[in-house]
Amino acid sequence: MTEVAAVDEQTDDGHFARLVGLQRRWLARRGLSGRPWLILGAAPGPTIPSPLPAGIAHVHVKYSGHSARRNGLPPADLTLLLHKTTARDVAGLTIRNVLRMRRRPSRLARLGRRVGIAGFREAVITHAERDLLIERTLGSLFASGGRDVRPSNGVAMICYAIAMGIPTIVVAGISLEADGYDYDPTIRNRRHQAEDRAALRRIAAVAPQVVTSEPALAEMTGIPLWKPVAERQP
Structure with a gap:
């Protein structure tokens, strides 16, 4: 069954609160809240x-x-996918819970807005809602004047986790320097x-x-470098 947690594409406080409430309830039902990500x-x-914190949830951005799998990690507990994602994009992957980004909510998602269904396997978030989460979490979309007027989906997923109240968020595989993708180094974008x-x-x-x-991301942004619990100061 497809999850329908989405709200109207408006930016007032009531709609933001409803978005967060619906998504938090969906995450709780899937056992994904109150855990490190x-x-x-x-x-x-x-x-x-390594070692990873006990009980950590594995959250994958698009096709990571x-x-x-290449790095010996288990399948994702939650995967951010796009409306245009194809079966070929995720071939060979075990896809469990999905946060689906769409330009506009489906008919089923619209029904869920009215009745407040928490849902099951797939949650819906629109492009406008993604922008709203970034703006409410960080205060800006950080448009730089180029062709992109917002941060990447990886940053959007971090903002989503912050808004959902995730207690510890460990970020890996996000770079401001490296070109290409780990799963396909031929892509240069x-x-x-x-x-x-x-x-x-701003997140830092x-x-x-x-x-x-x-380490490079920590140095360039000021985000603290993750340390295993045993290495942290009491």
Whole structure:
């Protein structure tokens, strides 16, 4: 059954609160709230944190499940996918819970807005709702004047986790330097660099629960470098 947690594409406080409420209830039903998250992007050569915190949820951005498999990680507990995602894009991956990004909600999602259904396997978030989450979490979309007017989907997923109240968010496979994708190094498409840099620096300033296992990302943005619990100060 498809989840229908989405709200009207408006930016007032009531709609934002409803979006967060519906998504939090959906995550709770799927056993994904109240746990640390590892958010994995698809930048080449990700630094996988080890050992991982107990009970961590594996969250994959788009097709980074291929990277996870290459690096010995389990299938995702939650995967951010696009409306245009094809079966070929995720071939060979175990897809469990899906946060689906669409330009506009489906008919079923519209029904869910009215009745407040928490849903089952798939949650819906529109492009406008993604922007709303970024703006409400960080205060800006960080448009740099180029062709991209918002940060990448990896940053959007971090903002989603912050808004959902995830207690610890470990970021891996997100880079401001590396070109291409871990699952397909032939693709050369470095977008959102200026927007991501500004957004990640803002995340470092306002969200201490966000850490990263990527040393270069920590150095460039100020996001704290993740350390195993045993290495942390009491």
